[in-house]
Amino acid sequence: MIWHLIAAVFAGLGAAGVGLILRMASGKRLPRWIIPICGGLGMLAYQIHNEYSWFEHKQLQLPDSAQVVSVEERPAFWRPWTYFFPMTTAFTIVEQDNLAVTRTEGERLVEFILYRFEKQYVDQVSHQAWLMNCATGEMLPLEGETRTPRTEEMRRVEASAPIHRAVCPEA
Incomplete structure (x- = not known):
């Protein structure tokens, strides 16, 4: 700073x-x-x-295996030009090298970590382990070191969504 x-x-x-x-x-x-x-x-x-240039600068610092799956652009009232030219304030990536693929009952399950970068006074980075069923598009967070699934937070992801294409390219 x-x-x-x-x-x-x-x-x-x-x-x-x-x-x-x-x-x-x-x-x-x-x-x-x-x-x-x-x-x-x-x-x-x-x-x-x-x-x-924050977003491009952060992308250059990431490994080649990192794939951006979502970008957030928000205007701010104290920056009136952002209403015309939105500024990237956060983005989420999946690192392709850290995907853990398993097969259960003929369905492909992929365990991955979702990293979220947020532009604040000091840049914030958070991560969360997730499990995705490539066949059904169901995705749920994994909790703790034991990777316990939190089934109450399960959500469905469309096959055309960037996160589904990044985690399940073969589906």
Whole structure:
């Protein structure tokens, strides 16, 4: 977080320098307030760029076997531009290398971990083990080290859903 603050300050200083150069190039016809305005716009531009590039930056940090299965974009009233250009605030991945496939009564069962990344003040990462029946599309969470199924939270996933295609590519 401190590095983003330092980068924003330097972006503001650089933009203020551009404002100063523009004022000097105009023979001081531009008003003096152009310098702090340029500085503020530079800091704002850096912050907007940082927020919109968060998703791509996080994707580059993931292993090649990670597949994004859902992306959440939410507008915020204190960022009015997000109503026109929504910003990615969270995404969920499945790591293909950690799929545990078993067969029970002729049906393919896949155990996997769903990772959720959320953009907050400090980025949040949560994970949950799941079990999916590829034939029926039923998916339920597994609890604890013993991987006890929580059947009351079972849900059905369509075969066309990205999570079903990532976990059960052969189905």
